[in-house]
Amino acid sequence: MSVDSKSNQFTHSNVERRASIVYGSVGKQGLFVPKDFLHLGAQQEDSSEQNEHEPLLGLPNNQSTKPRRKSSVARELLQQERDILINNQIPCDETDDNNIALAFEDAVINKKIKKATPLNELVALVKSSIPLVMTFLLQNSLSTVSVFSVGHLGAAELAAVSMGAMTANISGYATIQGVSTALDTLCPQAFGAKKYHLVGEYMQKCIALNFVIIAPVLVIWVFFGGEILKHIIPDEDTAVFAGEYLFYLCPGIPAYIMFECGKRFLQAQGIYHISTIVLLFAAPCNLVMNLIFVKKFGFIGAPIAVSINYWIMFLGLLFSTLYISRKSDTDTPMKCWSSLSVRRAFLGWRNLVSLAIPGWIMLEAEFLAFEILTFMASYLGTRKLAAQAVGLTIASLTYQVPFAIGIASSTRIANYLGAGLGESAKTTTKVAICFGFVVSLLNFFTLYIFQMPIAELFTKDPKVIEIIHDIMWLVALMQISDSMNANSAGCLRGQGQTKIGGIVNLVSYYVIGIPMSIYLSFFSPWKGSLDGLWIGTTTALTIIAVVQTYCSLHVDFDYLCDQARKRTSESLLF
Structure with missing residues (x-):
C-alpha cells in the first residue's frame, strides 16, 4: 500500500521493524519512536548514498512480501498497535496480526489517530x-x-x-x-x-x-x-x-x-x-x-x-x-x-x-x-x-x-x-x-x-x-x-x-x-x-x-x- 507524497507521507511495510512508541523494549526499557508505528521504507539504502533533500518521511518502495517478524519486539509492537486502535475505537480483527497492521496504517493515513493517550x-x-x-x-x-x-x-x-x-x-x-x-x-x-x-x-x-x-x-x-x-x-x-x-x-x-x-x-x-x-x-x-x-x-x-x-x-x-x-x-x-x-x-x-x-x-x-x-x-x-x-x-x-x-x-x-x-x-x-x-x-x-x-x-x-x-x-x-x-x-x-x-x-x-x-x-x-x-x-x-x-x-x-x-x-x- 502506498500513498501520494503530496497528500500523505505515511506508508506501511513489513520490514525494518523496531520497538513501539508506547512501552520500553525488552531488556532496554528504552524509548521507542513514532516511526515505529509508520513502518516506512521496505529496504534501507546505504546511508552514504541517501539524499539529504528527500522528504522527511521517505517515500515507500514496493510493498515487501516478507512476513512480519515474530521477535519479542515485533510482538510487543503489534500489541501496542492493537491497544492504540482499541483506545481510538477503530474497528479491527484483534486476532489477526496482518489485519491489525493494515488497520493501523489506514488509521494513520486517514488521520483517525489524533494523538497518543x-x-x-x-x-x-x-x-x-x-x-x-x-x-x-x-x-x-x-x-x-x-x-x-x-x-x-x-x-x-x-x-x-x-x-x-x-x-x-x-x-x-x-x-x-x-x-x-x-x-x-x-x-x-x-x-x-x-x-x-x-x-x-x-x-x-x-x-x-x-x-x-x-x-x-x-x-x-x-x-x-x-x-x-x-x-x-x-x-x-x-x-x-x-x-x-x-x-x-x-x-x-x-x-x-x-x-x-x-x-x-x-x-x-x-x-x-x-x-x-x-x-x-x-x-x-x-x-x-x-x-x-x-x-x-x-x-x-x-x-x-x-x-x-x-x-x-x-x-x-x-x-x-x-x-x-x-x-x-x-x-x-x-x-x-x-x-x-x-x-x-x-x-x-x-x-x-x-x-x-x-x-x-x-x-x-x-x-x-x-x-x-x-x-x-x-x-x-x-x-x-x-x-x-x-x-x-x-x-x-x-x-x-x-x-x-x-x-x-x-x-x-x-x-x-x-x-x-x-x-x-x-x-x-x-x-x-x-x-x-x-x-x-x-x-x-x-x-x-x-x-x-x-x-x-x-x-x-x-x-x-x-x-x-x-x-x-x-x-x-x-x-x-x-x-x-x-x-x-x-x-x-x-x-x-x-x-x-x-x-x-x-x-x-x-x-x-x-x-x-x-x-x-x-x-x-x-x-x-x-x-x-x-x-x-x-x-x-x-x-x-x-x-x-x-x-x-x-x-x-x-x-x-x-x-x-x-x-x-x-x-x-x-
Missing part, C-alpha cells in the same frame, strides 16, 4: 526515565564523591573543591553540555525521520565543535588557572587548591566530551541502558579511586580520580556500543553510524550551531548563576562556603531526577515531531509537565524531612552542619521550581525552542535573581547569611519554570512539525 505516554516516560535517573545520579555522583571524600580533610579543602568545581562548571562542563544539547533536538528528529546516518554525523560534528571550543579553556586551566583564581578568591590557600583541582582535571575532559555526545547518540535511538550499565561500573570505581587517591595523595587525589574515571566511562560506552552491534544484526545502535570522517566533522555546522548557541546560553546562564552564588558565599566565610558547597551538591543530586525526565521527554517529543505527529508531541509535553510537578513535590518532602542526616553525611564540622541545617528548608523549597525548570527545558529542547530557554534564563537570573541575592546577602537587614543567596535563586527559577512551561504548552505543534521536516531535509554541508 496520556496514560500510555506516562507509562512510556516512567519506563524511559528510570534508567536515565540511574545514569544521571551515577554520573553526578562522580563530583559528589569528591566533595564527600575531600570534605573530611577539613573546611578549607571542602571550600577549595567547591571553588575548583565551580570554575570547571562555568568554563568547561556548562560549555560542553550546552553545546551538546543541540543533539537532543537534531539526533532524535533525524532518527524519527528515518535518516539514520544523520544521527551519527551530527554526533561527530558536535564532538568536533566541542573540541574546538574547549581547547583554549584547557590551556588556561593548565597554565593560568591558579593565578587567575588568586585574584578572585579571597583566601589564597583555597585558590591554590582550586587551581590544582583544574590542572589534574584537564586530562579527562576530552573523554568527557566524547562520553556526553556518545550518550546522546544512543538516547536519540531510545537506548538508555548502555550508559547506565557503564556508570554502574564506573561509579564504584570512582568511589574506590577517590578514597585511595585522597588518602595517598591528599587533595589532588580527587580530581585525578575523576579524570581517570572519565576515560573509563568513555571507553566503557564505546566498548558496550560496539559489542552490542556485533551481537545482533537488527535494531543496533550502530545502524546510525555510517563511517568516521574527520573532514566532514568540521564542516556543515549551521544547524548544529543554531541550536548549540541558545542551548549553551541556557545552561551557561544557569551554571554561572549558581556558581556566582558560590563565589559570593566565599566572602561570607570559609564555613559558609563549605555549607554552600554541600547545599549545591544536594540540590544537584535531586535535580538529576527531573532532568532525566526532561531528557526522556525531549527525545520523545523530538521523535514525534520528526515523524510529523504534532498532536502526540503535544500530549507528551502535557504529561511530562505534570509528571515533573509530582516529582518536584517528592524532592521537596525528601529534603525537608531528612535535613540533618543528609548534612551529617558530608562533614563532621558541627558549625558547618548548623549552617547547612539553616538553609535546608530553602534548598528543599527550591526543588519545586527547579524540577519544573528541568522538565520544561527538556520539552523546549525536544521542540527545538532552545532560544526561549536561553532568553528567559538570562533575564531571570541576571536581572532579577542574582541582584536580589546580592542585596539580601550583603546589604539588607539579613546580610551575612546564606538565606539571601537561595531566596534570589528560587525566585529566578520560579520565573523560568512558569515562562518555559507556558511556552512549551502553548506552541503551534503543526509549525514545529514543519520546522523538523525542514531541519532534517537540509544539507549538512552549508
